[in-house]
Amino acid sequence: MSRLTADNEARARRIMALYPRPKSALIPLLHLAQSQDGHLTDEAVRHVAELVGITPAEAAGTATFYEMFKFHPVGRYLVNVCTNISCALLGADDLVAHASAALGVKPGGTTDDGMFTLETVECMAACTEAPCLAVNYRYRLRVTPNDFDDLVAAIRSGDIDQEIPHHGTLARVHQEIPEGRMAGISSPEQARAAPAWMAAGAEGAG
Amino acid sequence: MAADGYVDHAPGYVANEGPKIVTGRFGYEDSHRLARFEATGGYEGLLRALALAPGAVHQQVRDAILLGRGGAGFPAGVKWGFLPPGRYPYYLVVNGDESEPGTYKDRLLMERDPHQLIEGCLIACYALGLSQCFLYVRGEMALAQERIAAALNEAYEAGYAGRRICGTDFSVDVVLTWGAGAYIVGEETALIESLEGNRGMPRLKPPYFPAAVGLYGQPTIVNNVETLSNLGWIMANGADAYRRHGSESSPGTRMFAVSGHVRRPGVYEVEHGVTTFRELLYGDNFARGILHDRELKAFIPGGGSAPWFFPEHLDLPLEAKPVGAAGSMLGSGAVVVMDETTDAVDAALRLVRFFARESCGKCTPCREGTTWLERILQRIADGRGRPSDIDLLLDVSDNISPGPYPAASDEARGLAAVAFPPRQTTICPLGPSAVAPVVSTIRRFRSEYEARITRRDAIPVKAAS
Numbered sequence A: 001m002s003r004l005t006a007d008n009e010a011r012a013r014r015i016m017a018l019y020p021r022p023k024s025a026l027i028p029l030l031h032l033a034q035s036q037d038g039h040l041t042d043e044a045v046r047h048v049a050e051l052v053g054i055t056p057a058e059a060a061g062t063a064t065f066y067e068m069f070k071f072h073p074v075g076r077y078l079v080n081v082c083t084n085i086s087c088a089l090l091g092a093d094d095l096v097a098h099a100s101a102a103l104g105v106k107p108g109g110t111t112d113d114g115m116f117t118l119e120t121v122e123c124m125a126a127c128t129e130a131p132c133l134a135v136n137y138r139y140r141l142r143v144t145p146n147d148f149d150d151l152v153a154a155i156r157s158g159d160i161d162q163e164i165p166h167h168g169t170l171a172r173v174h175q176e177i178p179e180g181r182m183a184g185i186s187s188p189e190q191a192r193a194a195p196a197w198m199a200a201g202a203e204g205a206g
Numbered sequence B: 001m002a003a004d005g006y007v008d009h010a011p012g013y014v015a016n017e018g019p020k021i022v023t024g025r026f027g028y029e030d031s032h033r034l035a036r037f038e039a040t041g042g043y044e045g046l047l048r049a050l051a052l053a054p055g056a057v058h059q060q061v062r063d064a065i066l067l068g069r070g071g072a073g074f075p076a077g078v079k080w081g082f083l084p085p086g087r088y089p090y091y092l093v094v095n096g097d098e099s100e101p102g103t104y105k106d107r108l109l110m111e112r113d114p115h116q117l118i119e120g121c122l123i124a125c126y127a128l129g130l131s132q133c134f135l136y137v138r139g140e141m142a143l144a145q146e147r148i149a150a151a152l153n154e155a156y157e158a159g160y161a162g163r164r165i166c167g168t169d170f171s172v173d174v175v176l177t178w179g180a181g182a183y184i185v186g187e188e189t190a191l192i193e194s195l196e197g198n199r200g201m202p203r204l205k206p207p208y209f210p211a212a213v214g215l216y217g218q219p220t221i222v223n224n225v226e227t228l229s230n231l232g233w234i235m236a237n238g239a240d241a242y243r244r245h246g247s248e249s250s251p252g253t254r255m256f257a258v259s260g261h262v263r264r265p266g267v268y269e270v271e272h273g274v275t276t277f278r279e280l281l282y283g284d285n286f287a288r289g290i291l292h293d294r295e296l297k298a299f300i301p302g303g304g305s306a307p308w309f310f311p312e313h314l315d316l317p318l319e320a321k322p323v324g325a326a327g328s329m330l331g332s333g334a335v336v337v338m339d340e341t342t343d344a345v346d347a348a349l350r351l352v353r354f355f356a357r358e359s360c361g362k363c364t365p366c367r368e369g370t371t372w373l374e375r376i377l378q379r380i381a382d383g384r385g386r387p388s389d390i391d392l393l394l395d396v397s398d399n400i401s402p403g404p405y406p407a408a409s410d411e412a413r414g415l416a417a418v419a420f421p422p423r424q425t426t427i428c429p430l431g432p433s434a435v436a437p438v439v440s441t442i443r444r445f446r447s448e449y450e451a452r453i454t455r456r457d458a459i460p461v462k463a464a465s
Helices: A006-016 A022-037 A042-052 A056-063 A092-103 A145-157 A196-200 B034-039 B044-050 B054-064 B076-080 B106-112 B114-128 B142-157 B188-195 B225-229 B231-237 B239-243 B277-282 B320-325 B344-358 B364-381 B389-400 B430-454
Strands: A077-082 A116-121 A133-135 A138-140 B090-096 B130-137 B173-178 B220-224 B253-260 B266-271 B296-300 B334-339
Touching: A006 A022, A006 A042, A022 A042, A022 A056, A022 B173, A042 A056, A077 A092, A092 A116, A092 A145, A133 A145, A138 B142, B034 B114, B034 B142, B044 B114, B044 B231, B054 B076, B054 B114, B054 B231, B054 B239, B076 B114, B076 B220, B090 B114, B090 B188, B090 B225, B106 B114, B106 B142, B106 B225, B114 B130, B114 B142, B114 B173, B114 B220, B114 B225, B114 B231, B130 B142, B130 B188, B142 B173, B188 B220, B220 B225, B225 B231, B231 B239, B253 B277, B277 B296, B277 B334, B344 B364, B344 B430, B364 B389, B364 B430, B389 B430
Parallel strands: A077 A116, B090 B130, B090 B220, B130 B173, B253 B334
Antiparallel strands: A077 A133, A133 A138, B253 B266, B296 B334
């Protein structure tokens, strides 16, 4: 479909400037591409590869390793239900069965209206709040079947659009270093000297 | 502690009695903001550090015997000492890729007190002469990413990060970066690969420590979020004060997540070394006993990778050495509690499936072995098990981790404890981790396996048509 928009390309360049080597920005840039289109299009992957200076195959090679990257359209809301041990002990399987029946799709499937994709996932680090799920990586804890139905209704009504953005959008607060505050990023080859406060060798950083 | 504005805003966290070194601010609604951090002693540790020579700061951390909180429990001060002198630049990579089954603490630390973590990063960079810090947060943790981004923006604005920090000649950039879903990236060399824009596969060892060869081939320190979150307190209060908490070989506190079949599951800050599992599972100050007054069947003391413990091991202290000698590990501070109704085969399957899903595929014994283990367990769980399957499970396990596998003692069956860690035929510990639930359950609950394998009435019989 699409390459990165001009705005996103500008942001991509700002992200790359934070790393000593541009390829280190690859995963953040793939997230940026996914936030633009909801999934990773071939065109966007190619564009990202171009920006960081690698081949499209290398970029795809990295992208396919990580399960958050989707190569086909998924629902606007990605519902991830944890089925690992702590959640399983407290009813995760029942929650998956309920979610599956309520949405009318099996895990892995997307509703016909393109609203929801249901996935079972591994531990999300909310083990004391089992069973848990996340919608577009926004957590819901100690979820009952009723909670699930309420959540789906709230999403369908648009009531919680503010809280849960469309799939692809991850963090909405970004690191922005104020003008003149940056210590300065250099490549490993350019940074062979001891840092100033080490070279001084004095008591304290003065 | 109950100051103005103190309410519970950290789901899962339980503010029990006891010293609070890393969770002290969790109850404040604005615990993640710079104003609250500064009002509660924040960045004092950094200022104390900046008044000392870098080497003196390193010595404080050495003296504190701050054990790594990511899983291996290696002393941070010693790990720092592995940097080869003069081979600049050095880097700091923060491991915020928490995803070990049962583990829930680093996400809380990142969401609730990001400045505390940033302060720890800065202290480490100052002490060791690190040129840049990369704060790698698990991809799925959107809120943690937002909170850290906001905190970094505040810290830069206020002069705590970036150029000429607090007016000194200490300058370092702290950069937020994030993953995209892969448990293996928690392994430190895989984390570095990911940060270089590659598939997150662990690197061949030796060299064993990224301190020798790490990011871009340069000396690199990789520390866990909780480890670094202790540094501000240590610098503000001193190593001696730190060692007054906990035990001699494991000072300070640790965060433990108690999940599963307990009355009050939660994340607790626990005094290292002196508390026992019995107190943690049954104590009024902690999880308050088994749900529905049932009997305890088994518990996992340190995350999905840890061999299991049973009721007779409840009086072990929460301390690395005795737990290791008893056949398991404290790992990532994740205690998963299973009551008498838990099906051992299903629980083992659940954990093995995780490792099979998350195996990166680099080493054959792990890639093939975890998949075999999952399939065999699945067919046993489905009632299609074969009599030879128990031996087959143990045989596949032995290919991943040869020799006696770490396990708890079992007096009733005349089995002695096998001390941690396991041996491995793989580059990283993921494969051997998959063996833990298999060996633990077969040793203890072999009869459950046999019943599942021989009880044919569980199989629905269809008439031939």
